[in-house]
Every structure is written in structure tokens, then in C-alpha cells.
Amino acid sequence: MDERDMISSLPDCLIHLIMSFLTAQEAVQTCVLSKRWKNLWTTLPFLDFDLYKFEYDGKSDDSEWDDVELERIKFEKFRDFVNTTLLLRDGSDLHKLHLSLDDLKNDVHKYHMIIRSWILYALKHNIQVLDINFESVAFMPLGVFTCASLVDASLDYPNALNHIKVINLPCLRRLYLHGAELNQDSVDKLLRGCPVLEFLHLEHCCKELFIINSQSLNYLKVHCVSGRVETEKLMELINTPNLLSFCCEISPEIVGRKMVNGHKVLLKMPILTTAHISLDQPYKVKGMLIGLSNVQNLTFSGLGIADLLENDLPNHPEFSNLKNLNVKEFCLCHHFNLLASFLNHCPNLEKLSLEYLGCQCRAWVQVHGNQESLKMAPFDGKQLKVVEVQFVGYDEDFPRLVKHLQEIARNSSALIIMTRISLS
Numbered sequence: 001m002d003e004r005d006m007i008s009s010l011p012d013c014l015i016h017l018i019m020s021f022l023t024a025q026e027a028v029q030t031c032v033l034s035k036r037w038k039n040l041w042t043t044l045p046f047l048d049f050d051l052y053k054f055e056y057d058g059k060s061d062d063s064e065w066d067d068v069e070l071e072r073i074k075f076e077k078f079r080d081f082v083n084t085t086l087l088l089r090d091g092s093d094l095h096k097l098h099l100s101l102d103d104l105k106n107d108v109h110k111y112h113m114i115i116r117s118w119i120l121y122a123l124k125h126n127i128q129v130l131d132i133n134f135e136s137v138a139f140m141p142l143g144v145f146t147c148a149s150l151v152d153a154s155l156d157y158p159n160a161l162n163h164i165k166v167i168n169l170p171c172l173r174r175l176y177l178h179g180a181e182l183n184q185d186s187v188d189k190l191l192r193g194c195p196v197l198e199f200l201h202l203e204h205c206c207k208e209l210f211i212i213n214s215q216s217l218n219y220l221k222v223h224c225v226s227g228r229v230e231t232e233k234l235m236e237l238i239n240t241p242n243l244l245s246f247c248c249e250i251s252p253e254i255v256g257r258k259m260v261n262g263h264k265v266l267l268k269m270p271i272l273t274t275a276h277i278s279l280d281q282p283y284k285v286k287g288m289l290i291g292l293s294n295v296q297n298l299t300f301s302g303l304g305i306a307d308l309l310e311n312d313l314p315n316h317p318e319f320s321n322l323k324n325l326n327v328k329e330f331c332l333c334h335h336f337n338l339l340a341s342f343l344n345h346c347p348n349l350e351k352l353s354l355e356y357l358g359c360q361c362r363a364w365v366q367v368h369g370n371q372e373s374l375k376m377a378p379f380d381g382k383q384l385k386v387v388e389v390q391f392v393g394y395d396e397d398f399p400r401l402v403k404h405l406q407e408i409a410r411n412s413s414a415l416i417i418m419t420r421i422s423l424s
Contacts, residue, residue, distance in 0.1 A: 005036075020096070023048045027041045027044055043090050047094065049118070051100060054078045094128075095127075096131070097129070097131065100131075101133070102134055130152070135157045140155070152175075153174070154175075155178070157179040173196055173198045173199065175200050178203045182202070188211075191213065201223070206224035217242065219246075238268065244274065247278075273296045275292050275297070277292070279301075279305055279308060280302045289309075290317050295319070295321065296321050296322060296323050298324070300328070302329050303329070316341070317345065324353070326353040327355065336404045347383065350383055352386070352414075353389075356398075379412075
């Protein structure tokens with residue numbers, strides 16, 4: 001039997017790649033494996049410091065300590081480990097730093113100087129991928145926003161964006177921001193300072209409406225679930241001519257009364273191929289469909305999609321490139337005619353995927369009326385090949401859905417596949 005250590009015979013770069021899937025603590029522990037591994041961790045270009053996953057030898061009887069004291073002890077052990085690890089590194093460039101302090105609940109600001117020093121270490125060693133996973137308002141060095149080597153950044157609560165004067169990230173291609181209270185000035189400054197930015201994900205960043213104008217973006221995701229829009233601006237412009245993928249998720253809290261009473265969204269995305277629009281509640285959003293008319297793959301989700309279709313009903317654009325349409329969390333029983341009207345503007349649709357979770361819109365119907373009464377032409381579906389339906393169970397509205405599917409079957413040669421699913 002061949003008992004040779006094949007892994008140890010690999011070149012350093014491949015072993016480093018294997019070790020990149022370990023936390024920094026686990027990577028350091030590999031030093032005991034053999035002489036070959038003794039100092040490998042000191043040249044590791046990937047460092048994952050995660051307080052939640054950090055293990056240490058605590059007191060045998062933890063019941064003597066309260067939670068605050070246990071947290072303090074754990075963080076101080078973690079602090080010493082991070083400091084020692086950075087001190088003993090060989091000084092080579094650092095490709096990726098992941099720093100997660102989610103487990104630190106108390107007195108986090110007391111440690112801000114030491115935490116800043118870890119981030120500064122990464123900046124001095126030409127960091128390319130920076131992932132900061134904790135509320136970093138007081139810890140973010142301004143140098144993060146002028147780091148010439150940075151290619152990929154994920155930042156939590158970087159509110160310094162609204163206050164710093166210069167953003168210059170010439171190599172940044174991917175950016176994820178969480179909890180950044182962006183305004184128009186900070187958005188403009190950010191996009192100007194990231195000339196090659198291709199991927200932008202904004203989560204919990206929409207305290208007000210703002211214009212997104214970028215020539216380089218290929219992928220844009222906007223996820224707003226907290227705060228309220230208070231601006232009187234009635235038009236939101238997303239001018240991204242090279243965008244290929246767009247995802248917009250909006251929950252009830254983000255929409256103020258002014259927006260509900262008539263919000264016009266102008267999308268300029270001429271080569272967009274994939275889009276996902278999620279509206280949890282009925283919103284008076286107009287004009288969005290026009291900006292999506294070139295997509296090949298489109299996902300609608302949420303009860304607010306019925307309003308989106310109704311508001312643009314008289315002026316539905318032609319979706320001549322659309323091949324795949326996925327409709328999720330949408331009340332098919334009462335709003336199918338709205339959907340059918342939209343489908344008639346999709347002459348080349350090949351696959352329609354539907355998700356039926358039961359009637360979820362009775363309150364909407366009481367206000368707006370049952371859309372089944374709308375007189376609309378039935379969907380022809382000449383190019384339609386597959387209709388895929390996922391449903392949870394049978395309820396009193398399920399026969400109405402079956403009726404609609406039968407109409408589709410009569411007007412097209414589509415194969416209808418129905419699958420019962422479980423939400424558990």
C-alpha cells in the first residue's frame with residue numbers, strides 16, 4: 001500500500017489554495033503535520049479571522065462568568081491570536097482578508113484601534129479581496145477607499161462614505177455594501193471613483209432615492225428592506241448601458257406615501273439579459289417594464305407585481321427576446337389575466353415557471369377588485385414549450401388555476417409539468 005503524502009508534495013501555491021478553505025486558526029494548526037507544513041501558514045495569502053468560529057481553552061466551569069465577561073475573554077484571546085498571526089507572517093502580499101466580529105456584542109468600540117490596525121495591515125500588504133463582516137462605522141480606515149490594489153470589497157455599515165472627500169479605487173470590480181446610508185452625493189462619488197466596477201450589490205442602503213449612472217456596471221442588485229423613502233423625487237434613474245443582470249427587491253418599509261401615490265422608475269439598460277424584480281406589497285411603480293424589455297430571463301416575485309403589471313398595462317412593451325419567465329409568490333388565482341396580458345407581449349417565450357402558494361391577495365382584491373373581470377385576449381403561446389408549476393397544496397382557489405392552465409394548453413403545444421412541493 002502506497003502511504004506517500006501526496007498533498008505535501010504539491011507546490012506551495014496549490015497547498016495555499018487548499019488552506020484558503022480553512023479559518024486562520026485551522027491554517028496555523030497545520031504546522032504540526034510535518035516539517036513541510038511547519039511554516040506554510042506564514043506565507044498564506046488568504047486569512048479568515050472569524051470570532052464566532054474561534055476556539056480557545058476557557059475555564060472549565062464557565063458558569064462562574066457572566067456573558068459579558070465570557071465575551072471579553074474570548075475576544076482578548078482572539079485579539080492575541082490575530083496579532084501573533086500577522087506578526088509572524090513573512091511579509092508577503094495578502095490576497096484576501098475576511099474579518100468577522102458578529103459574535104462581539106458589547107464594548108465593540110473599545111477595541112476600534114486594534115481592529116483598525118488589522119485592516120491597515122491588509123492595506124499595506126496590497127490586499128485584493130477585503131471582506132469586513134461587522135458594524136464597521138468606527139473602524140474603517142479611510143485608506144480602504146483609496147486602495148489601489150483592491151479588486152473585491154464587502155463592507156458592513158461603512159457610513160464614512162457620506163463624509164470622505166476622495167474615493168479612488170482604480171481596480172475595484174466587485175462591491176457589496178450593507179447598511180451604508182447612501183445619498184446622491186455619495187453614490188456619485190462612489191461610481192466616479194470606481195471606473196471599472198462591474199458588480200454592485202446594495203443592501204439596506206436606500207434611505208432615499210438616488211440616480212445610479214455607470215458605464216462599467218454589468219451586475220446590479222438593490223435590496224431595500226428598512227427605512228422609509230421621504231424624498232419628493234418622482235423619478236429614479238438607473239442608467240447602466242452595459243448592465244447584463246439586474247435584481248431589485250423592495251419590501252413594504254422602503255416605500256413612503258409619495259412613492260406609493262405615483263413613482264416613475266426609468267431604467268436604461270439596453271443590453272440587459274437577466275432581471276429579477278421583487279415587490280412585496282402593492283406599489284404604484286410605473287415605467288419599469290420598458291427598461292426590462294430586452295431581457296432573455298425574467299423573474300417576478302411578490303404581490304406588488306400585480307400592480308406593476310396593471311400600472312403599465314396600457315403601454316406594455318414588446319419582450320421579443322424573453323425566453324424564460326419565472327413568476328414566484330404571485331397570486332395566480334385572482335391575477336392570472338394580468339399575467340396573461342403580459343404574456344401576449346412575449347411572442348418568443350419558451351418556458352414559463354409558476355409558483356402557487358395559495359391565495360395571498362384577498363385584501364388586495366377587496367380594494368382593487370377581481371382582475372378576472374378584465375377583458376383580455378387569451379395567451380397564444382405559439383413558441384411556448386414548457387409550463388412548470390410548483391404548488392404547495394389544494395385550496396378553494398386551486399381549480400381556478402387549473403382552469404387557466406387548461407386554457408394555455410389549448411392555445412399552445414406546451415408541456416405542463418405540475419409538482420407538489422413542501423415549504424418545510
